[in-house]
Amino acid sequence: MSFLPPNFGQLPPEESDYATSRFVILPVPFERTTSYGKGTANGPAAIVRASQSMELYDEELGAEIAAHGIATLPPFLPESFGMEAAIAEIRAEARTHIAAGKRLLVLGGEHSLTLGPVRAAADLHGEIGVVQFDAHADLREEYEGTPYSHASVMRRVVEDGHPTLAIGIRSLSRPEADFARERRLDIVWGHELAAFGPEALAARLERLPERIYLTFDIDYFDPALVPATGTPEPGGGHWYPTLALLRELFRRKRVVAMDLVELAPFGPLPASDFLAAKLAYKCMGYWAEGERRAG
Numbered sequence: 001m002s003f004l005p006p007n008f009g010q011l012p013p014e015e016s017d018y019a020t021s022r023f024v025i026l027p028v029p030f031e032r033t034t035s036y037g038k039g040t041a042n043g044p045a046a047i048v049r050a051s052q053s054m055e056l057y058d059e060e061l062g063a064e065i066a067a068h069g070i071a072t073l074p075p076f077l078p079e080s081f082g083m084e085a086a087i088a089e090i091r092a093e094a095r096t097h098i099a100a101g102k103r104l105l106v107l108g109g110e111h112s113l114t115l116g117p118v119r120a121a122a123d124l125h126g127e128i129g130v131v132q133f134d135a136h137a138d139l140r141e142e143y144e145g146t147p148y149s150h151a152s153v154m155r156r157v158v159e160d161g162h163p164t165l166a167i168g169i170r171s172l173s174r175p176e177a178d179f180a181r182e183r184r185l186d187i188v189w190g191h192e193l194a195a196f197g198p199e200a201l202a203a204r205l206e207r208l209p210e211r212i213y214l215t216f217d218i219d220y221f222d223p224a225l226v227p228a229t230g231t232p233e234p235g236g237g238h239w240y241p242t243l244a245l246l247r248e249l250f251r252r253k254r255v256v257a258m259d260l261v262e263l264a265p266f267g268p269l270p271a272s273d274f275l276a277a278k279l280a281y282k283c284m285g286y287w288a289e290g291e292r293r294a295g
């Protein structure tokens with residue numbers, strides 16, 4: 001039996017060595033505060049496994065994205081029991097790779113972990129905006145006793161002072177809606193998605209800084225497309241329209257790091273895992289394209 005590299009895309013060493021790779025995958029199977037369905041800790045492994053059965057040629061871009069190099073790090077799990085300290089550990093780990101000039105993709109895990117790489121990106125780049133694809137606003141002051149819950153992550157990001165754009169939101173509490181209104185947060189609601197294309201996105205992106213952190217909660221998608229997530233919400237994004245939005249984002253802005261979170265795989269339906277793997281790969285392709293156009 002031949003040796004299968006346990007990396008994203010099942011790439012040979014020349015396309016997956018850390019030193020020469022443009023992209024770095026950081027699996028963070030972090031799950032502490034999920035509310036309903038469990039299983040996001042299994043997300044990163046499922047995404048990497050699915051990516052190994054994925055064609056590496058991208059027909060839309062006419063290129064093999066993997067040629068840029070994709071290094072897969074060993075899974076990173078913070079040792080700290082407390083949430084604040086755990087987030088600080090993830091922040092330090094993420095900062096190492098962004099500082100090394102890598103294009104960092106964090107694979108979750110639950111959405112609470114996002115605060116770590118957002119703070120790492122801000123440590124290194126100063127002013128950043130945060131673009132969030134998500135079904136849920138995640139703007140709660142706190143949830144189930146912690147301000148570091150998955151349901152509070154964007155509240156912390158806003159309080160850190162980062163301008164945000166949230167896309168696909170269709171689930172939030174009244175206090176979250178009040179907070180969003182008071183702070184004039186920019187939100188593209190779920191029911192507006194059908195009419196929201198790349199041109200509309202470009203106009204909204206003009207309000208944000210040049211450097212962007214992208215956080216992608218997989219429950220943004222219609223659960224008919226991605227049933228494997230802990231708190232599914234009807235409605236949401238579809239595949240090709242979402243890719244068009246992502247391509248526009250990477251064209252218009254300099255994305256400094258991103259994450260893909262909240263996949264909770266279940267065996268009988270691997271389609272969600274494959275969608276997540278392909279989404280990560282498409283983002284890398286758009287990322288490289290955007291940077292090439294920027295020169």
Ligand SMILES: [Mn+2]
Nearest residue numbers: 111134138217
């Ligand atoms: Mn979320």
